Amino acid sequence: MKVTVDQDKCVSSGQCVLNAAEIFDQRDDDGVVVLLNENPPPPQAENARKAAAACPALAIDIEE
Amino acid sequence: MSDTLTGTATEVPDYPMDRDARCPFAPPPQVLEMGEAKPLSRVRIWDGSTPWLITGHAVARELFADSRVSVDDRQDGFPHWNEHMLSTVHKRPRSVFTSDAEEHTRFRRMLSKPFTFKRVEGLRPAIQEVTDECIDAILAGPQPADIVSKLALPVPTRVISEMLGVPYEDHEFFQRHANVGLARYATAEDGQKGAMGLAQYLIDLVKKKMENPSEDAVSDLAERVNAGEISVKEAAQLGTGLLIAGHETTANMIGIGVLALLENPEQAVLLRDSDDPKFIANAVEELMRYLSIIQNGQRRVAIEDIEIAGETIRAGEGIVLDLAPANWDATAYPDPDKLDLTRDAGQQLGFGYGRHQCVGQQLARAELQIVFHTLLRRIPTLRLAVPLDEVPFKHDRLAYGVYELPVTW
Numbered sequence: 001m002k003v004t005v006d007q008d009k010c011v012s013s014g015q016c017v018l019n020a021a022e023i024f025d026q027r028d029d030d031g032v033v034v035l036l037n038e039n040p041p042p043p044q045a046e047n048a049r050k051a052a053a054a055c056p057a058l059a060i061d062i063e064e
Numbered sequence: 065m066s067d068t069l070t071g072t073a074t075e076v077p078d079y080p081m082d083r084d085a086r087c088p089f090a091p092p093p094q095v096l097e098m099g100e101a102k103p104l105s106r107v108r109i110w111d112g113s114t115p116w117l118i119t120g121h122a123v124a125r126e127l128f129a130d131s132r133v134s135v136d137d138r139q140d141g142f143p144h145w146n147e148h149m150l151s152t153v154h155k156r157p158r159s160v161f162t163s164d165a166e167e168h169t170r171f172r173r174m175l176s177k178p179f180t181f182k183r184v185e186g187l188r189p190a191i192q193e194v195t196d197e198c199i200d201a202i203l204a205g206p207q208p209a210d211i212v213s214k215l216a217l218p219v220p221t222r223v224i225s226e227m228l229g230v231p232y233e234d235h236e237f238f239q240r241h242a243n244v245g246l247a248r249y250a251t252a253e254d255g256q257k258g259a260m261g262l263a264q265y266l267i268d269l270v271k272k273k274m275e276n277p278s279e280d281a282v283s284d285l286a287e288r289v290n291a292g293e294i295s296v297k298e299a300a301q302l303g304t305g306l307l308i309a310g311h312e313t314t315a316n317m318i319g320i321g322v323l324a325l326l327e328n329p330e331q332a333v334l335l336r337d338s339d340d341p342k343f344i345a346n347a348v349e350e351l352m353r354y355l356s357i358i359q360n361g362q363r364r365v366a367i368e369d370i371e372i373a374g375e376t377i378r379a380g381e382g383i384v385l386d387l388a389p390a391n392w393d394a395t396a397y398p399d400p401d402k403l404d405l406t407r408d409a410g411q412q413l414g415f416g417y418g419r420h421q422c423v424g425q426q427l428a429r430a431e432l433q434i435v436f437h438t439l440l441r442r443i444p445t446l447r448l449a450v451p452l453d454e455v456p457f458k459h460d461r462l463a464y465g466v467y468e469l470p471v472t473w
Binding site: 008011012013014017018021025026028029030031032050053054056057058 | 128169173174176179181184410416417419421425429
């Protein structure tokens with residue numbers, strides 16, 4: 001699985017960290033998404049998908 | 065279907081619709097019927113215009129995330145909430161609520177710092193402490209006690225006051241003024257009084273923080289004013305939004321949420337007896353779905369033609385995204401009229417969706433998770449002190465809820 005994020009689209013909702021804190025973080029000063037791991041291991045794949053589905057700005061893209 | 069002028073004029077139902085008094089938690093029956101027939105249809109609003117009402121979960125999600133759908137309330141065709149919002153449209157500075165695209169992103173990022181997931185996680189001990197103090201006071205006080213004034217309002221008000229750097233002593237003032245502005249059918253004159261009082265209060269506060277900043281969100285905004293990024297008026301407008309949204313909505317959700325749990329005791333037991341943070345978190349999502357307290361529809365206007373679900377929304381036509389029927393769409397949530405804390409409510413739309421989804425959602429989640437769970441644990445014999453049909457519901461507010469909730473134990 002390969003994860004990419006679009007920081008320009010991000011609206012700092014925090015939905016990615018809520019669903020997959022092991023893969024995503026937020027910048028401290030404005031909450032914009034920071035990708036911690038672009039190749040999450042299989043046990044984290046489901047959380048990554050949930051985060052992408054929950055992102056209100058459609059800023060997370062996942063290639064299976 | 066005939067599309068003659070007279071034909072459509074008589075068929076288009078008025079919006080918003082009334083709830084059925086016997087089902088106080090349910091969206092209005094007429095809106096649910098419309099949702100069962102089609103995910104979007106025309107309604108007539110207060111000014112006689114006929115925007116599209118979105119009632120389907122999937123269509124709502126799609127339109128919330130569509131960049132051809134604008135929140136710019138100065139565009140022709142925008143379906144205003146009421147006369148007050150229309151009459152002030154050119155007086156209100158552009159804000160996070162009324163700007164699109166890059167301009168919105170700029171405002172939004174100025175507001176987001178205190179609301180990141182990790183920041184809010186760090187606030188949990190403080191929220192727990194405020195909650196416990198309120199419950200201590202309820203237990204030490206007379207019965208029946210009013211959950212709204214003793215718990216639902218003070219917890220989020222104290223938390224947001226501290227985050228914003230607004231003195232808590234002023235809470236009566238800002239609650240009163242916020243209330244006027246949130247009346248569902250506000251006249252131009254009513255709304256003006258509330259908005260002006262609060263705007264001036266925030267302008268004064270921003271100016272104070274420009275000279276004497278501290279660690280809070282209004283100081284952050286004041287710093288942006290000092291740096292020339294925004295005007296004092298814009299900063300005050302953003303601060304007002306946070307202050308109102310930060311206590312009124314969560315307070316309503318706590319009040320009516322406690323009532324929903326008391327009316328569904330088997331669900332309340334599941335929540336009370338759980339120690340699993342994931343279960344507690346999902347329980348709050350389900351309460352958000354079931355209660356969908358934002359009852360007046362999120363207002364938008366199409367800036368290009370949009371083909372969706374077999375209909376064409378033309379550029380310049382109004383769009384009203386109604387969260388309650390979308391959250392009660394049986395194709396997304398089977399048996400939507402059942403409060404079921406065990407169902408996966410992860411995609412509920414109570415905070416909206418798309419770029420304008422609630423800025424304070426992580427804070428609201430933490431507050432709701434802590435308050436409901438703590439209350440059920442600490443007062444397990446809690447019960448309603450009056451018959452359900454005597455509970456006063458907020459049919460006349462933008463956010464649904466209860467005016468008071470007398471309980472005993």
